[in-house]
Amino acid sequence: MxxxxxxxxxxxxxxxxxxxxxxxxxxxxxxxxxxxxxxxxxxxxxxxxxxxxxxxxxxxxxxxxxxxxxxxxxxxxxxxxTQGTPTETSKELDVAINGNGFFQIQMPDGTTAYTRDGTFTRDANGQMVTSSGYPLLDGITIPADATKVSISKSGLVSATIAGNPAPQQIGQLNTASFINPAGLEPIGENLYRESAASGAPQAGQPGTNNLGTVMQGFLESSNxxxxxxxxxxxxxxxxxxxxxxxxxxxxxxxxxxxxx
Structure with missing residues (x-):
């Protein structure tokens, strides 16, 4: 032949x-x-x-x-x-990363997944969760009587409680970076999993250790x-x-x- x-x-x-x-x-x-x-x-x-x-x-x-x-x-x-274009949504729980980094997500089997999708919402217990219902690894819970939620560029989450004009800190939103992000294993639902090729995650506060800052009220579009x-x-x-x-x-x- x-x-x-x-x-x-x-x-x-x-x-x-x-x-x-x-x-x-x-x-x-x-x-x-x-x-x-x-x-x-x-x-x-x-x-x-x-x-x-x-x-x-x-x-x-x-x-x-x-x-x-x-x-x-x-x-x-x-x-x-490469980063996609940030798009303003004006929703207080929508968060985009400006620069390097991934949000850390707690999976049902106890492992940690990573995502650039900052479309967060509250579940029945007030926890910040993804669109698929997975909570953030940081375990941020918003009080039921909160009237406003603020997220700083460094990931500090504060809430204004009804009857109290002073914001109260309720958690810290941390991000993680990888030496080789192209080595992450995609698992669907906008999530990635650590692999031997990606290297170990380097977690920290946004804006430090070459991690990008976060932008409240924005979402990152695809690139x-x-x-x-x-x-x-x-x-x-x-x-x-x-x-x-x-x-x-x-x-x-x-x-x-x-x-x-």
Whole structure:
């Protein structure tokens, strides 16, 4: 069988994976705190038909070799953690991070997850929770008779209680950063999990230790650029069509060979 059939097949598979990644980016263009993904490719092993630098004869050396490639594969998907545009919502429990860092979320199994989505609300017990109902690791509980909640740039949470004009501190909203945020494991629901590749989290007060500050009344939009994704989609489609054409041409060549 001609190697070109298999080589073109690997190209079509890789471009299909890239299209899946692009579609996922476009689907999450309005997802709060979403970070754009990108597919990474690498070439497969080579058939070494003639070694570089081999002896052509007793006196001469081959200046080049002959290496026939066997295709391509998708080796990884990476995330671009550049900050999305902060969008004002004027909701007192909406919080965006201006700079590096992640909010720390307590999961039902006792582990900690991390997110850039600061769409928080109160549950039946007054705890600050995510849209999925997971509480903040900091365990911030808002009193039932609170009339106003204020969150400073450093994450200090204060509440104004009915009948008392002086704000009372009710908690500290801390954030965490990673040496390699691209190594975080996505688990859905706008959450990430620590992995060996991401390194251990460095938690602290916003505005310290290279952690960004927080902005009350704002949410971070996704960093997906629709125009870039559409251009990538067109390029992916063209590459897929060219690989498909290579398979068709190889098939015609084999058919012609069988007629000899």
């Amino acid at each position: 001609m190697n070109s059939l298999w080589i073109a097949k690997t190209g079509m598979t890789s471009q299909q994976n890239k299209m899946d990644v692009t579609s996922h980016n476009l689907a999450n263009v309005s997802t709060t705190g979403y970070k754009r993904q990108n597919a990474i490719f690498e070439d497969l092993m080579y058939q070494n038909m003639r070694q570089v630098g081999a002896q052509a004869d007793e006196q001469n050396m081959l200046p080049t070799g002959m290496h026939l490639g066997l295709g391509v594969r998708t080796v990884a998907t990476t995330r671009n953690f 997906v650029n629709v125009v870039e994704e559409l251009v990538s989609m067109i390029q992916t489609q063209r590459a897929y069509e060219m690989n498909s054409k290579a398979i068709s041409t190889s098939d015609q060549m084999l058919a012609k060979l069988s007629q000899l």
